[in-house]
Amino acid sequence: MNFNTNFNNIAESYLFAEVARRASAYSAAHPEKKVLKLGIGDVTLPLAPAVIKALHSAVDDMSKKETFQGYGPYEGYDFLRESIQRYYLSRGVKLDLSEIFVSDGAKSDLGNILDIFSAENTVLVPDPVYPVYVDTNVMAGRKILYANATKENGFLPMPDYSVNADIIYICSPNNPTGAAYSERQLKEWVDYANAKNAVILYDAAYECFIEEEGLARSILGIDGARTCAIEFCSFSKTAGFTGTRCGYTVIPQELKKDGNSANKMWLRRQSTKFNGVPYIVQKGAAAVFTEEGYAQILKNIAYYKRNAKIIAEAMDSLSISYTGGKNSPYIWLQCPDGMKSWDFFDLLLEKAQVVGTPGAGFGVNGEGCFRLTAFASEEVTLEAVSRIKSLLSK
Numbered sequence: 001m002n003f004n005t006n007f008n009n010i011a012e013s014y015l016f017a018e019v020a021r022r023a024s025a026y027s028a029a030h031p032e033k034k035v036l037k038l039g040i041g042d043v044t045l046p047l048a049p050a051v052i053k054a055l056h057s058a059v060d061d062m063s064k065k066e067t068f069q070g071y072g073p074y075e076g077y078d079f080l081r082e083s084i085q086r087y088y089l090s091r092g093v094k095l096d097l098s099e100i101f102v103s104d105g106a107k108s109d110l111g112n113i114l115d116i117f118s119a120e121n122t123v124l125v126p127d128p129v130y131p132v133y134v135d136t137n138v139m140a141g142r143k144i145l146y147a148n149a150t151k152e153n154g155f156l157p158m159p160d161y162s163v164n165a166d167i168i169y170i171c172s173p174n175n176p177t178g179a180a181y182s183e184r185q186l187k188e189w190v191d192y193a194n195a196k197n198a199v200i201l202y203d204a205a206y207e208c209f210i211e212e213e214g215l216a217r218s219i220l221g222i223d224g225a226r227t228c229a230i231e232f233c234s235f236s237k238t239a240g241f242t243g244t245r246c247g248y249t250v251i252p253q254e255l256k257k258d259g260n261s262a263n264k265m266w267l268r269r270q271s272t273k274f275n276g277v278p279y280i281v282q283k284g285a286a287a288v289f290t291e292e293g294y295a296q297i298l299k300n301i302a303y304y305k306r307n308a309k310i311i312a313e314a315m316d317s318l319s320i321s322y323t324g325g326k327n328s329p330y331i332w333l334q335c336p337d338g339m340k341s342w343d344f345f346d347l348l349l350e351k352a353q354v355v356g357t358p359g360a361g362f363g364v365n366g367e368g369c370f371r372l373t374a375f376a377s378e379e380v381t382l383e384a385v386s387r388i389k390s391l392l393s394k
């Protein structure tokens with residue numbers, strides 16, 4: 001037996017584990033201090049009442065012989081896939097039902113999708129970005145290239161035709177930078193991918209935070225995307241499903257090469273290695289797209305966006321430059337006085353008892369940057385911002 005030694009190439013300490021370690025070490029040493037967490041991107045508001053009602057009713061279904069459900073379809077129940085289809089249509093994107101696959105979340109699918117692609121492919125990943133794209137490809141031994149996201153390009157790198165990539169990751173609105181591509185910019189990526197015979201793995205986990213006109217909510221609405229893009233989406237941030245677990249992936253039928261269809265290969269992959277998302281959870285997810293459920297989740301998103309605004313206004317008042325905060329729950333700021341990310345992390349923790357996430361953990365270009373999230377309660381956000389302001393305005 002030999003292990004997959006590619007695992008030796010993954011950075012040992014996962015970013016959030018190190019953040020949590022330093023925060024708990026501080027709390028253990030200073031039990032009297034209240035530490036405020038604007039670090040990990042987990043939601044804090046409970047599930048919407050319409051979702052809870054649907055979950056309860058689905059539990060009741062499981063208690064009766066007539067409505068009990070055993071194994072479900074690998075690709076998800078039609079009732080949920082049809083509601084996702086209608087959601088896309090309401091934004092002008094027409095999908096065939098066969099193109100929608102329900103899963104237990106975007107993270108699993110983003111990792112698992114690599115099963116259908118050759119290990120020989122070269123991968124292009126923005127830097128900085130959500131660490132999962134890099135780590136899953138390192139595990140598989142793929143060659144990784146980076147597209148530099150910097151302050152100069154607004155953290156939105158554009159295609160470079162001198163770079164040859166086969167698998168391109170785009171995350172918009174981006175975690176961690178909060179920057180979001182316009183439809184016009186995404187069209188350039190779509191043209192590049194089609195020209196290079198590449199696939200774009202488009203992570204739209206934060207699409208529901210977009211408010212500005214002209215920013216893309218889905219890559220699949222862009223002309224030419226159906227031959228080159230796969231879209232990953234999640235109920236986690238849309239509807240507070242981080243602990244309930246549900247997401248979906250859309251694979252257009254036109255995404256084909258040499259007689260192989262990405263859609264058919266994914267169905268084959270899922271039916272071999274995955275036995276579906278619980279019926280109860282899918283019923284809860286379907287409630288998100290009812291009129292009542294959607295109105296409720298929009299209220300929750302508005303709550304997080306108010307927090308984002310509170311943080312963004314504090315940065316404005318401190319003359320700290322940042323991206324995000326408007327079409328995203330993340331505020332990505334430049335550490336003051338040219339500080340390094342982990343030094344700023346320690347300063348905020350020790351002097352203000354506020355936990356954020358050091359940008360360096362998201363990639364080389366994240367050094368000198370810092371991520372704050374809008375997912376805490378309003379009280380915690382206000383208190384954290386007031387502490388940051390009094391620390392940094394001294």
Ligand code: PLP
Nearest residue numbers: 105106107130175205234236247
């Ligand atoms: N994609 C991005 C960009 C994320 O930030 C996250 C979670 O933080 C995910 C995917 C994971 O989503 P899920 O909870 O659906 O697995």
